Amino acid sequence: MAGAIIENMSTKKLCIVGGILLVFQIIAFLVGGLIAPGPTTAVSYMSVKCVDVRKNHHKAKWLMPWGPNQCDKIRDIEEAIPREIEANDIVFSVHIPLPSMEMSPWFQFMLFILQLDIAFKLNNQIRENAEVSMDVSLAYRDDMFAEWTEMAHERVPRKLKCTFTSPKTLEHEGRYYECDVLPFMEIGSVAHKYYLLNIRLPVNEKKKINVGIGEIKDIRLVGIHQNGGFTKVWFAMKTFLTPSIFIIMVWYWRRITMMSRPPVLLEKVIFALGISMTFINIPVEWFSIGFDWTWMLLFGDIRQGIFYAMLLSFWIIFCGEHMMDQHERNHIAGYWKQVGPIAVGSFCLFIFDMCERGVQLTNPFYSIWTTDVGTELAMAFIIVAGICLCLYFLFLCFMVFQVFRNISGKQSSLPAMSKVRRLHYEISETKQEPQIHQQHIGEASQEDRGLIFRFKFLMLITLACAAMTVIFFIVSQVSCGLPLWLSW
Numbered sequence: 001m002a003g004a005i006i007e008n009m010s011t012k013k014l015c016i017v018g019g020i021l022l023v024f025q026i027i028a029f030l031v032g033g034l035i036a037p038g039p040t041t042a043v044s045y046m047s048v049k050c051v052d053v054r055k056n057h058h059k060a061k062w063l064m065p066w067g068p069n070q071c072d073k074i075r076d077i078e079e080a081i082p083r084e085i086e087a088n089d090i091v092f093s094v095h096i097p098l099p100s101m102e103m104s105p106w107f108q109f110m111l112f113i114l115q116l117d118i119a120f121k122l123n124n125q126i127r128e129n130a131e132v133s134m135d136v137s138l139a140y141r142d143d144m145f146a147e148w149t150e151m152a153h154e155r156v157p158r159k160l161k162c163t164f165t166s167p168k169t170l171e172h173e174g175r176y177y178e179c180d181v182l183p184f185m186e187i188g189s190v191a192h193k194y195y196l197l198n199i200r201l202p203v204n205e206k207k208k209i210n211v212g213i214g215e216i217k218d219i220r221l222v223g224i225h226q227n228g229g230f231t232k233v234w235f236a237m238k239t240f241l242t243p244s245i246f247i248i249m250v251w252y253w254r255r256i257t258m259m260s261r262p263p264v265l266l267e268k269v270i271f272a273l274g275i276s277m278t279f280i281n282i283p284v285e286w287f288s289i290g291f292d293w294t295w296m297l298l299f300g301d302i303r304q305g306i307f308y309a310m311l312l313s314f315w316i317i318f319c320g321e322h323m324m325d326q327h328e329r330n331h332i333a334g335y336w337k338q339v340g341p342i343a344v345g346s347f348c349l350f351i352f353d354m355c356e357r358g359v360q361l362t363n364p365f366y367s368i369w370t371t372d373v374g375t376e377l378a379m380a381f382i383i384v385a386g387i388c389l390c391l392y393f394l395f396l397c398f399m400v401f402q403v404f405r406n407i408s409g410k411q412s413s414l415p416a417m418s419k420v421r422r423l424h425y426e427i428s429e430t431k432q433e434p435q436i437h438q439q440h441i442g443e444a445s446q447e448d449r450g451l452i453f454r455f456k457f458l459m460l461i462t463l464a465c466a467a468m469t470v471i472f473f474i475v476s477q478v479s480c481g482l483p484l485w486l487s488w
Contacts, residue, residue: 028237036233040224047092047199047219049074051085062139062148063198065093077217087203087210092219096195105289106228107190109297113222114184118177118214120164126177127212130160135200136365138185140192148196156365158182160213177214181222183367186360190225191292197221231285238283245281249274265330266321269314276310279303298357302350309346312392312469313339315462319399338395345388352381393470400463407456 048065051072063071071093074080080090096110097103103110118126134156139148162177199219203210253271256263263271280303288296316338321330332339352368355377359366368374 037227037229039230043223045094045221047094050091050093052091053089063091063093092199094197102193103190106231107225110187111224112185114182115220117218120175121215126214130213132213133157133209137198139196142193154365185364187364188294188297238281242281245278269317273310273314276307280307301353312342341388341391345385348381348385
């Protein structure tokens with residue numbers, strides 16, 4: 001294979017380029033650590049129990065927990081009994097954000113998890129495989145005195161996973177179950193200042209709806225959104241880095257086209273990696289400040305998937321193109337065995353993301369983890385993707401092992417080689433040569449040793465980066481889905 005342009009650069013130039021990149025990376029870390037605030041903020045919300053005694057509960061009427069038009073409230077469920085208020089007349093109302101605050105498009109997204117406070121009663125215990133069915137309405141407005149506009153209205157089923165640590169006796173009535181948190185809602189944009197949630201728990205004994213779920217005392221929510229200050233720093237860095245990467249990419253490809261030979265596969269892959277890096281860094285998020293683009297989270301996942309698939313493919317091709325005894329170099333078809341797991345794993349994660357965030361574009365309360373079939377399907381996609389990632393890493397380790405084995409084989413055959421071939425493969429200290437051309441031979445062999453040292457160093461860096469990527473993927477998946485995995 002003809003040497004790629006990056007291999008023909010001198011050690012001095014490579015050190016300069018690497019040093020500049022390292023400085024930029026250190027600056028980025030310092031900006032993120034010293035200037036930008038934390039990436040996300042979690043806010044706790046306690047629902048207010050409102051009373052809605054209308055016969056037609058589905059008719060649009062929004063119950064505010066506080067303010068000039070606040071609803072008729074009760075402090076606890078016991079207060080509803082003497083007032084003859086039925087369970088179907090109670091609405092749990094949550095205003096987002098808290099009083100005297102407002103949401104902002106700089107928050108980018110909203111993620112909510114739900115916690116039910118369920119008291120133990122001997123005559124109303126939580127049954128096995130109990131499911132709570134919520135009738136949830138979501139509305140928004142941009143002025144405190146404007147009318148609410150409905151954004152979503154869905155029936156939201158969630159399976160209860162609760163345990164009661166005390167003996168189930170009369171003296172322990174009133175104590176609370178320990179219940180797992182439940183995924184509740186995710187919105188990919190925060191285009192409005194105020195949001196309102198009205199949650200009903202309709203009871204129908206004939207249809208077994210909300211029967212055997214215990215005595216629900218309160219509903220608590222935890223809202224997570226991106227910090228506005230972090231978003232501004234993040235946008236600024238992407239706005240600065242995108243043209244820089246684009247200029248470097250154009251300069252690189254111009255150098256390639258100026259050469260007398262056509263571009264080799266490795267150079268094409270490096271250019272494609274630059275395109276994917278530019279694509280993931282294009283600050284299209286600026287438009288989310290002025291437009292209600294709820295698909296930005298899904299679009300961001302797709303961009304990350306394309307970049308990581310290209311990065312993993314680059315590492316495989318980089319190693320494969322430097323295997324001295326490989327005869328199918330400079331052809332992408334020769335890497336189908338190694339690139340295949342990347343394609344399968346990426347496809348599985350894409351399908352999983354479409355089943356989760358794709359459906360949330362029309363139903364923000366949907367979660368694939370809320371049903372047995374959905375949970376098994378999600379786990380299957382994630383496990384297959386993890387297996388593909390592990391296979392990829394094993395392929396990469398095997399290729400690096402082959403490369404170093406070939407180098408060792410060439411080293412052992414150096415004494416039997418002619419001087420011309422020895423100059424190409426020599427990696428050990430040069431023996432004494434004849435007086436003729438001794439200086440020229442020493443300089444050439446020294447340059448060869450530098451090339452081989454750079455090559456071995458890049459191989460080890462490639463393997464280390466691939467290992468860290470695999471570890472990061474596994475840790476991130478476990479940390480994000482650990483509660484759901486344990487419940488599964």
